Amino acid sequence: MTATDTTSQVPQAAGDDVLKSGGARGRFPRIPDRIRRGGLPYLLLLPALVLELLIHILPMIIGMVMSFRGLTQFFIRNWSNAPWTGLHNYRVAVDFDAPIGKALLHSFYVTLGFTLLAVGLSWLVGTGTAVLMQENFRGRGLLRTIFLVPYALPAYAAIITWAFMFQRDNGLVNHVLHDQLHITDKPSFWLIGDNSFYALVIVAIWKSWPFAFLMVMAALQNIPRELYEAASIDGAGLWQQIRKITMPSLRPVNQVLVLVLFLWTFNDFNTPYVLFGKSAPESADLISIHIYQSSFDTWNFGSGSAMSVLLLLFLLVVTTVYLIFTSRGRKTSDG
């Protein structure tokens, strides 16, 4: 039962809430009853509720309705006139033998591979760096500030710079790989063809590892020093301490971190759009660009909406399964 609690959207009984959040909420009875029972909490929420309704709920409903309609360029100006086509858009999207479905499936695989690679490596670099910087040493503060740079720079400014570095004739990457290290025979294309997948992964890692670093760094500060002291008295070496104390302590933060990184990377639009423009090379055709392009190039919004809904369903399923899985694992390992 506890495992499903994390994902349950049903309002909890009052008693449940107190149990969940520990003692902190126990103080509530001090607030006068007339206020607690009155409409004030809802009144405070009202602006947010109205906006949420306008910018999230309503568009989502319209998006779902759109996905059941043959919403082509003729109906953009008056979408309610678009003919109802039922599941047609969905059938086309998942007909993997026909061009549209085939392209969508390909884009899905590319996105999945890109996400797994980028998230895995970002996590690895971020965690490794945070662990190496757990102890104080000269220049630690400066390095920490430097590592925040990818986070602070506006996404497109940083990605444009990467696009420049990946230029075939005047870019840094080919200069280093070909002219200086002589690793490649001739200057390669990085923003078209198969290599663009790797260009995309590198930029994505550059952008997201600092977030992993920050999260892990914060979590490391919560590990009690005594644990390490006790371990070293028992004769555990540094590497052993990292394996036996540091890594297990990171479990809760990793659970959130990996999910957030996954969702961000999977939905990433900025990186491919700024690197490649409206139409990405086939090897780097991420799903958000794919939907964008197939909607705005052909103005087939019905089909684009159906793809968006499928994407959302996929993310919901993955997130739910992930949350159930990780909270179960946590339950058994923590006793």
Next chain:
Amino acid sequence: MASSTHAPRSPGATVHRSPTAPPQSFVWTRRVVLTLITVFTLVPVYVMLSSSLKPLSDVSGKFSWIPNGFSIRPYVDIWSTIPLARYFVNSLIVAGTASICSVVVAIFAAYSVSRYRFRGKRVFTVTVLSTQMFPGILFLLPLFLIFVNIGNSTGIDLYGSRGGLILTYLTFSLPFSIWMLIGYFDSIPKDLDEAAMVDGCGPLGALFRVVVPAAIPGIVAVTLYAFMTAWGEVLFASVMTNDNTRTLAVGLQGYSTQNDVYWNQIMAASLVVSIPVVAGFLLLQRYLVAGLTAGAVK
């Protein structure tokens, strides 16, 4: 380093992990890895800076680590090659309004969630949290249609207007403003505002006299974070703007023409548009990082 942002420690407690000095192998691993990571992190910044000071002939030829020529012309030319100032103002208005709006609305919502227990609270927080994971493209298509249709039937042009773009930016800035502010408000002892209410403050009095002042650093950090995200946004900006309302994110593409790509100007402009947010970030990193990590670490 003056900018260290960690919880104060006793001066002697420099070694966090173990009371003994780390082994030499660890120190060397650390040096090598951190050097590589630093290079990886800073290379784009170096390229941005050095290329922005090169003449066009230099930046169009083979890449060189040390500039062959030096020129501040790119920094002068960026303003006339494209209407950069106009894009700058557009970005400023859109990102500024969106972040301030979402934080103001979020202050009330977060206070309600942090201080009261009410039916539907969990539904609300879960909804807010989950909208953050939805891809922007999901909202882009319907919002585009809604805007076009509103323009058609009422003559109010949301599509292509700054107001419309601001509205679309709320789709991402409002949820995380609410989410981060709940975290900040939770960290302020409830006794404080309860005491204020006992002393005769109404709930709103308690919010504005106690909770908001105590959370000012957090509120400023959330506003800045919302601003930064909006400043770097590409997806909505690429669809929902026209020549007059174009933001920097889309406008910078103007430096690539049919004949030439003015890489030196692109780099100069990238640097110029980065300065406001990087400065703000460095100034407020302590609070920003606290807010970003608070939820996950608990």
